[in-house]
Amino acid sequence: MRSREWHLLRRPQGWPTPADFALVDRELPPVQAGEVVVRNLYLSVDPYMRGRMNAARSYAPPYELGQVMYGEAVGRVAESADDRLPVGAWVRTRRAWREAFVCPAGEPELIDVELAPPASYLGVLGMPGMTAWVGVHDIGEVRPGETVFVSAASGAVGSLAGQLARLVGCRVIGSAGSAEKVRYLTEDLGYDAAFDYHAGDITGQLQAAAPEGVDVYFDNVGGEHLRAALACLNVRGRVAACGSISSYNEPQPGPDNLAVVVGKRIRIQGFIVWDHADRLPLFTRYVGGLLQTGQVRYRETVVDGIEQAVQAFLDLLRGGTHLGKLVVRVSSPDD
Amino acid sequence: MRSREWHLLRRPQGWPTPADFALVDRELPPVQAGEVVVRNLYLSVDPYMRGRMNAARSYAPPYELGQVMYGEAVGRVAESADDRLPVGAWVRTRRAWREAFVCPAGEPELIDVELAPPASYLGVLGMPGMTAWVGVHDIGEVRPGETVFVSAASGAVGSLAGQLARLVGCRVIGSAGSAEKVRYLTEDLGYDAAFDYHAGDITGQLQAAAPEGVDVYFDNVGGEHLRAALACLNVRGRVAACGSISSYNEPQPGPDNLAVVVGKRIRIQGFIVWDHADRLPLFTRYVGGLLQTGQVRYRETVVDGIEQAVQAFLDLLRGGTHLGKLVVRVSSPDD
Numbered sequence: 001m002r003s004r005e006w007h008l009l010r011r012p013q014g015w016p017t018p019a020d021f022a023l024v025d026r027e028l029p030p031v032q033a034g035e036v037v038v039r040n041l042y043l044s045v046d047p048y049m050r051g052r053m054n055a056a057r058s059y060a061p062p063y064e065l066g067q068v069m070y071g072e073a074v075g076r077v078a079e080s081a082d083d084r085l086p087v088g089a090w091v092r093t094r095r096a097w098r099e100a101f102v103c104p105a106g107e108p109e110l111i112d113v114e115l116a117p118p119a120s121y122l123g124v125l126g127m128p129g130m131t132a133w134v135g136v137h138d139i140g141e142v143r144p145g146e147t148v149f150v151s152a153a154s155g156a157v158g159s160l161a162g163q164l165a166r167l168v169g170c171r172v173i174g175s176a177g178s179a180e181k182v183r184y185l186t187e188d189l190g191y192d193a194a195f196d197y198h199a200g201d202i203t204g205q206l207q208a209a210a211p212e213g214v215d216v217y218f219d220n221v222g223g224e225h226l227r228a229a230l231a232c233l234n235v236r237g238r239v240a241a242c243g244s245i246s247s248y249n250e251p252q253p254g255p256d257n258l259a260v261v262v263g264k265r266i267r268i269q270g271f272i273v274w275d276h277a278d279r280l281p282l283f284t285r286y287v288g289g290l291l292q293t294g295q296v297r298y299r300e301t302v303v304d305g306i307e308q309a310v311q312a313f314l315d316l317l318r319g320g321t322h323l324g325k326l327v328v329r330v331s332s333p334d335d
Numbered sequence: 336m337r338s339r340e341w342h343l344l345r346r347p348q349g350w351p352t353p354a355d356f357a358l359v360d361r362e363l364p365p366v367q368a369g370e371v372v373v374r375n376l377y378l379s380v381d382p383y384m385r386g387r388m389n390a391a392r393s394y395a396p397p398y399e400l401g402q403v404m405y406g407e408a409v410g411r412v413a414e415s416a417d418d419r420l421p422v423g424a425w426v427r428t429r430r431a432w433r434e435a436f437v438c439p440a441g442e443p444e445l446i447d448v449e450l451a452p453p454a455s456y457l458g459v460l461g462m463p464g465m466t467a468w469v470g471v472h473d474i475g476e477v478r479p480g481e482t483v484f485v486s487a488a489s490g491a492v493g494s495l496a497g498q499l500a501r502l503v504g505c506r507v508i509g510s511a512g513s514a515e516k517v518r519y520l521t522e523d524l525g526y527d528a529a530f531d532y533h534a535g536d537i538t539g540q541l542q543a544a545a546p547e548g549v550d551v552y553f554d555n556v557g558g559e560h561l562r563a564a565l566a567c568l569n570v571r572g573r574v575a576a577c578g579s580i581s582s583y584n585e586p587q588p589g590p591d592n593l594a595v596v597v598g599k600r601i602r603i604q605g606f607i608v609w610d611h612a613d614r615l616p617l618f619t620r621y622v623g624g625l626l627q628t629g630q631v632r633y634r635e636t637v638v639d640g641i642e643q644a645v646q647a648f649l650d651l652l653r654g655g656t657h658l659g660k661l662v663v664r665v666s667s668p669d670d
Contacts, residue, residue, distance in 0.1 A: 051598070058598040059570070222594050235394070244594035254589025259557050259579035261605035263386070263393040268603040270596035 001028045001037065001078075004306055005068040005098035012053055015249045015317070020053075021310045024068075028102055036105045037079035043096040043306070043328040044072040044122040045313040046156070047220075050248040059272050071096035072127055074111065074118045075330075081105075092121050099306055099330055115288045123325030124291065124298035128156035130283045131242060131273040135218055136164045139240040139271045144169030146215035149206065149232070151225040153194065154181040156325035157242060160287070161218045162191050163296050170216075173209045175202065175225065177319040184323050188297060203228040213237075222246050227255035230266070239268040249317060299324030306330045336363045336372065336413075339641055340403040340433035347388055350584045350652070355388075356645045359403075363437050371440045372414035378431040378641070378663040379407040379457040380648040381491070382555075385583040394607050406431035407462055409446065409453045410665075416440075427456050434641055434665055450623045458660030459626065459633035463491035465618045466577060466608040470553055471499045474575040474606045479504030481550035484541065484567070486560045488529065489516040491660035492577060495622070496553045497526050498631050505551075508544045510537065510560065512654040519658050523632060538563040548572075557581050562590035565601070574603040584652060634659030641665045 004025050012020045031037055049071060052063045063069045073096035077089040082105030085091075091108035095101050111121045123129060135157075136142055148165040150158045153174025162172040162185070174185040174194040185194035193209040206214070206228045215237055217229035222244030229239065246252050261268065290296040301322035303312040309328045316326050339360050347355045366372055384406060387398045398404045408431035412424045417440030420426075426443030430436045446456045458464060470492075471477055483500040485493045488509025497507040497520070509520045509529040520529035528544040541549070541563045550572055552564035557579030564574065581587050596603065625631040636657035638647040644663045651661050 059600075226593070227589070241596045243597060247594045251591055254562070254591045254593050256586055256589045258561070258589050258593070259582045259587075261576045261603060262578060263605070263607065265394075265605045265607060265610065266603075267605070268596060268601075270598070270600045270602070272598065272600060275600065 001100060002026065003028055003098050003100040006306070006309055007066055008053060008063045008069055010065065011055055012050075012249075016050070016053065016314060018310055018314070023307060023310075028100060031079055031081045031102055033081050034105055035081050035102050036077050036085050036108070037100060037102050038075045038091060038093065038095070038108060039078040039100045040073040040075040040096065040098065040330045042074045042119045042122055042302075043309055043330055044126065045309065045316050045326055045328060046071065046128065047243055047245050047248065047316065049313065050317060059274070069097040070094050072122050073098075074121050075100075077108070090118055092126070097309065112288075115284075116291055119300050119302065119325075119327050119329075120291075120298065122327050123156050123300055124160055124296070125284055125287060126325075127273055128325060129160050129287055130276070130280065132157045132160035132164060132218075133283050133287060134271060134273055134276045134279070135240040135242050136161050136168075136216075138276065139269050140165075140216040140218060140238050142168050142170050142216050145171075147171045147173065147210050147212060147234075148216045148218065149173045149175075149210065149214045149229055150218040150220070151175045151197075151229075152220035152243075152245065153191065154184050154323055155220065158218070158220055159185075159189055159298060159324050160296065163189055165216070165218075166190055166192075167290070167295060173206070173214070175206075175221075178321065180321075181323065184299075188299075197225065203231050206232050216240065218242060220245060223252040223255075227257055230255055230257050230260050233260070233264055233266055235264050237264060237266045239266065241268055241270040245317070301326050303328050336435060337361065338363055338433050338435040341641070341644055342401055343388060343398045343404055345400065346390055347385075347584075351385070351388065351649060353645055353649070358642060358645075363435060366414055366416045366437055368416050369440055370416050370437050371412050371420050371443070372435060372437050373410045373426060373428065373430070373443060374413040374435045375408040375410040375431065375433065375665045377409045377454045377457055377637075378644055378665055379461065380644060380651050380661055380663060381406065381463065382578055382580050382583065382651065384648065385652060394609070404432040405429050407457050408433075409456050410435075412443070425453055427461070432644060447623075450619075451626055454635050454637065454660075454662050454664075455626075455633065457662050458491050458635055459495055459631070460619055460622060461660075462608055463660060464495050464622055465611070465615065467492045467495035467499060467553075468618050468622060469608055469611045469614075470575040470577050470606060471496050471503075471551075473611065474604050475500075475551040475553060475573050477503050477505050477551050480506075482506045482508065482545050482547060482569075483551045483553065484508045484510075484545065484549045484564055485553040485555070486510045486532075486564075487555035487578075487580065488526065489519050489658055490555065493553070493555055494520075494524055494633060494659050495631065498524055500551070500553075501525055501527075502625070502630060508541070508549070510541075510556075513656065515656075516658065519634075523634075532560070538566050541567050551575065553577060555580060558587040558590075562592060565590055565592050565595050568595070568599055568601055570599050572599060572601050574601065576603055576605040580652070636661050638663050
């Protein structure tokens with residue numbers, strides 16, 4: 001069996017370009033006893049992958065040059081040499097950016113496609129959804145009646161973060177990069193207020209949307225968004241520092257008002273969802289239940305074809321026009 | 336009885352100047368039943384007072400123009416119309432920047448001058464000392480074996496912060512603004528390493544002093560110091576954000592590396608010592624004990640005469656040449 005896979009050719013300086021990547025066709029090794037072949041159906045593209053393209057070791061090792069990039073994927077077992085994992089089983093792995101692979105049968109995680117559709121295990125029920133859940137509850141410690149501000153609010157993480165905060169009884173404000181995304185926030189997701197950060201001064205728009213100030217800021221963006229949030233945070237405000245997409249490809253000045261953390265006793269707490277992996281079953285059960293009862297809504301934007309994966313990722317870094325989680329469909333379940 | 340007192344005449348723009356203040360002589364009102372007259376012996380000058388000179392309400396109301404400025408002071412009861420507080424009692428109040436005042440007898444806090452000399456209740460046993468204690472233990476949560484970095488380490492807060500962290504079993508690094516101050520840190524206070532932040536790149540000097548990284552940064556300075564600390568902090572590092580003296584009088588760019596808080600799961604926690612006032616008796620007993628056994632050392636720099644109070648404060652904001660706590664002696668106990 002052959003598999004196409006995306007390799008990182010060189011480490012991007014600033015904004016990545018298609019020439020930094022190559023789609024490589026290779027023959028899979030034969031399956032040994034205790035192994036399975038998994039064919040990926042959906043690949044995830046996520047902002048954190050930009051960090052893995054740099055040489056510096058962060059919380060995870062960088063992508064290796066000339067090697068396939070890792071990432072979340074959902075697929076089905078196509079061939080099995082282990083009774084524990086039969087052909088046809090739906091699984092999630094971190095072996096993305098490729099069509100198929102051989103792996104030990106104990107590695108893939110079974111997913112319940114009765115609970116929710118397969119691709120949702122890359123989004124609302126996947127790493128981004130769990131990031132939202134951890135950030136809102138464990139890091140932001142949101143409480144009923146508080147005002148919560150979420151940046152990149154129409155994305156995979158932000159769209160769930162705001163809904164979870166609303167379920168707790170918070171007033172929720174979101175920022176996004178287009179009028180259509182802003183409508184999505186208020187009309188589909190139940191955000192109490194939202195604004196287009198391209199449409200004017202962020203601090204001014206946030207002050208207008210949060211006249212009583214912000215108690216928790218769920219930060220996916222950094223830069224000017226963080227500066228605005230610091231200006232608007234109330235005493236004992238919290239920042240759940242999840243990401244900083246504004247600075248991934250070009251340096252951003254730091255917020256020149258960081259000194260307000262002292263007088264306002266602000267807590268800024270960085271977090272990584274993988275640190276909370278032990279709570280994945282609880283998360284899946286809880287948010288899976290919210291999906292079934294319709295208390296949480298989500299969208300996916302599906303890009304077709306593994307050839308499109310790099311372009312989809314580059315669009316994601318620019319903000320893009322997609323709503324919700326961006327996934328790449330590699331092949332259909334019936335292929 | 337007459338009393339001279341310092342008034343704020345106008346709100347400083349940028350660095351304050353002597354012309355922003357006036358020393359005013361006034362007649363005290365007669366003492367009523369239930370009141371006392373306190374004559375101040377030592378006044379405290381502290382960096383936080385710069386914030387009170389601005390119009391914006393922070394955690395405390397701003398100084399009023401044309402009114403005496405508040406602040407910590409130690410004095411003795413000179414006249415009493417209440418049996419609870421006899422003449423001669425040593426007291427601490429927040430009625431500084433003046434020679435004497437009339438107040439309700441229930442207001443002043445008695446201090447134990449057998450435990451430690453009077454002026455120490457403005458420094459190592461006062462608000463600065465308690466700030467160090469809260470910041471090291473409650474906010475920084477220092478643990479044995481960790482590396483702790485303290486900026487403005489020869490000052491009233493920093494000089495105790497480093498010693499408290501060493502008592503826990505930390506390796507302690509300090510920065511200060513002169514070679515003499517650096518010697519004071521390592522030779523008198525037991526800092527494991529120290530550097531002069533004027534003597535070269537702060538990040539480079541910190542990296543050299545902390546080759547295994549920093550676990551807790553006690554921030555009194557902000558600006559370039561905070562940037563350096565963020566660069567050197569280890570995973571799950573903490574910043575006890577106590578002050579930001581570098582930005583009190585002129586704007587400072589924010590740290591352009593703030594995004595590292597995510598991957599390193601850094602916590603930045605602002606704090607104000609007054610929030611922890613309920614623990615003052617415990618603090619006084621604990622640090623008072625450390626002073627008596629010689630486990631903690633301190634210095635005071637005494638400036639003579641209330642006329643010198645503004646100049647002492649301005650020197651403090653510039654970094655000054657003093658070691659430890661800077662206090663102004665208003666009169667001697669025998670006056």
